Amino acid sequence: MNRAAKSPANRHYDANYGNFQTELYAEIRREAFGEDIGQSSWLTADEQDEFLGWLNLTADKTLLDVACGSGGPVLRIAERTGCSVVGVDVHEQAITTANSLAAQRSLTGRAHFQIADATAQLPFHDASFDAIVCIDAINHLPNRPRVIADWARMLKPGSRLLFTDPITVTGPLMVDEIAVRSSIGFFLFVPRDYDETVISQSGLRLLACEDVTANMAEIAERRRAARAAREAALREIEGDQTYEGQQEFFAVAARLAREGRLSRFAYAAEKSV
Numbered sequence: 001m002n003r004a005a006k007s008p009a010n011r012h013y014d015a016n017y018g019n020f021q022t023e024l025y026a027e028i029r030r031e032a033f034g035e036d037i038g039q040s041s042w043l044t045a046d047e048q049d050e051f052l053g054w055l056n057l058t059a060d061k062t063l064l065d066v067a068c069g070s071g072g073p074v075l076r077i078a079e080r081t082g083c084s085v086v087g088v089d090v091h092e093q094a095i096t097t098a099n100s101l102a103a104q105r106s107l108t109g110r111a112h113f114q115i116a117d118a119t120a121q122l123p124f125h126d127a128s129f130d131a132i133v134c135i136d137a138i139n140h141l142p143n144r145p146r147v148i149a150d151w152a153r154m155l156k157p158g159s160r161l162l163f164t165d166p167i168t169v170t171g172p173l174m175v176d177e178i179a180v181r182s183s184i185g186f187f188l189f190v191p192r193d194y195d196e197t198v199i200s201q202s203g204l205r206l207l208a209c210e211d212v213t214a215n216m217a218e219i220a221e222r223r224r225a226a227r228a229a230r231e232a233a234l235r236e237i238e239g240d241q242t243y244e245g246q247q248e249f250f251a252v253a254a255r256l257a258r259e260g261r262l263s264r265f266a267y268a269a270e271k272s273v
Contacts, residue, residue: 016040017093020070021100024233031226032219038072038101041136042166042216042264048073051133054208054268055160057081061130064088064154066118067137071098071111074133078110083130088116118147127156136264139167139188144195148202155271161204164266165195166216171261180252181262183245195267204269216264217257224250 019025020040029036035045057063059082065074068087071094078085089095098113116122118134119141132151141147151161167181167189181187199206224247227234235243256262 017070017091017097019237020093020097024230024237028223028226028230031229032222036072037076038070040069042164042212042219043073043135044215044219045076047212047215048076051162051266051268052077052080054162055131055133057083057131059083062086062128064122064124064129064132066122066132066134066151067140068098068113069094069137071095071101071113073135075101075105075107075111078107079105084110085112086124086129087111087113088118088122089113090115090117119143121150122154124154126153128154130156130159132159132161134163136164136166138163138165139190140186142186142188144188144190144198145201148198148204152202152204152271157271157273159271160207161269161271162267164212164264165190166262166264168192168195168263168265169261170213170263171259173256173261177252177256177262180248181256183249189262192263195265199267199269204271206267206269208266208268210266211263212266213257213260213263217254220250220254220257224254 016025026036029039033039033044037045037048055063057077062084063074063077063086065085065087068074068089071087074085074087077083087098089098092115095113095115102108102111102113132155138144138147155161167187169189169191178189196206196209227247227250231243238246257264
């Protein structure tokens with residue numbers, strides 16, 4: 001399939017994961033995030049450090065990262081805590097990059113990445129993991145009650161789930177804004193308090209809920225600006241259509257977050273003993 005025939009979502013992920021390890025894309029991440037930990041969402045290193053305090057990870061535990069992308073953030077967790085990690089993602093290029101990064105960091109003994117579709121039941125036994133994370137990706141999974149119930153199934157008693165939902169509706173949205181914000185794939189827009197309800201229905205106990213919208217607004221604008229500063233090189237790699245589509249996506253994401261109309265929340269929950 002040629003580039004012009006692909007969907008905007010495929011072009012977006014092909015551009016990001018296919019060029020992830022190039023110096024150009026690394027420069028963009030450093031400029032946008034401050035510290036490049038291999039992220040492709042709104043996550044910063046400081047934010048991840050805060051999240052780690054919610055997970056109680058130690059060297060004898062195993063963490064599952066759902067929609068792990070290129071694996072950088074979860075590999076950083078493995079390095080910092082000593083835990084073992086498993087990452088799943090539906091994008092083949094993301095998993096290839098993640099396994100390559102694990103080898104480069106001498107973590108292949110404690111890190112495993114595989115292709116899996118998180119919209120279906122994941123291929124792991126009950127009570128397999130000491131913690132599960134899903135950063136800025138739950139919005140791509142259509143049946144949230146089924147998804148979180150599956151995560152609860154895979155957690156050991158007393159273990160924790162942490163996810164961020166960057167598509168929480170907290171103000172009026174216009175149809176063209178929704179179209180741009182969901183232009184890179186399936187997006188589930190949910191009302192405030194919806195996630196708390198689903199967590200409870202899944203038999204998990206909510207431990208924390210934090211509004212992290214400001215971080216999304218800042219990172220979206222920084223990513224747009226970092227890419228704009230390298231426009232010519234990116235147009236050559238991505239093509240005009242993909243470059244312009246991504247720039248519009250970041251501009252709209254930044255504006256909606258800054259105006260408090262589309263928000264991002266972080267949730268931590270625990271499975272009862």
